[in-house]
Amino acid sequence: NAGVTQTPKFQVLKTGQSMTLQCAQDMNHNSMYWYRQDPGMGLRLIYYSASEGTTDKGEVPNGYNVSRLNKREFSLRLESAAPSQTSVYFCASSDPGRSQYFGAGTRLSVL
């Protein structure tokens, strides 16, 4: 009954460090998404993958890269972290035109 699993749950980075956030879903969904949530804000779309083998930019893609490793896994990479990327990151999955289901989030601080 896992749904969408994100790792790690917490991470602290120094400015300029790199890291990859991992996301896996076990619902056999075709589409996967990465969002960020800043204090007092709704979630904003960073990147998404409509299906295995495709990725597209969302509203706030600058400073991020993604990889759709297979149908289950979709990773988000920060090549050179900046303080402005301090946020909570959520992964979601769905079938096209249907509801998106979210993971518990990764809380990232960049010092």
Place this chain on the structure above:
Amino acid sequence: GQQLNQSPQSMFIQEGEDVSMNCTSSSIFNTWLWYKQDPGEGPVLLIALYKAGELTSNGRLTAQFGTTRKDSFLNISASIPSDVGIYFCAGQMGGADGLTFGKGTHLIIQP
């Protein structure tokens, strides 16, 4: 980027009262979703609406997809302490598009 206008920003109510919140958009959406987020958790889907004019219930929750496709509301009847949290509306254009979120309604229940 596109924004959804969600109101009210916060609500202070007594246990047992009914709650109403709404979202409006300048653009048309083909799907409206309502999520609840508890502290430290990811958004959890409450209700999904797929047709203009649709009225859907989930226990004490009722949501409607506006006929213009530019708005939606969520009602909670007879509130209980576990209803405390942040409620988000989200709209989707269609297919595998990402979601556009409102900024949330923070529901606080006074004993």
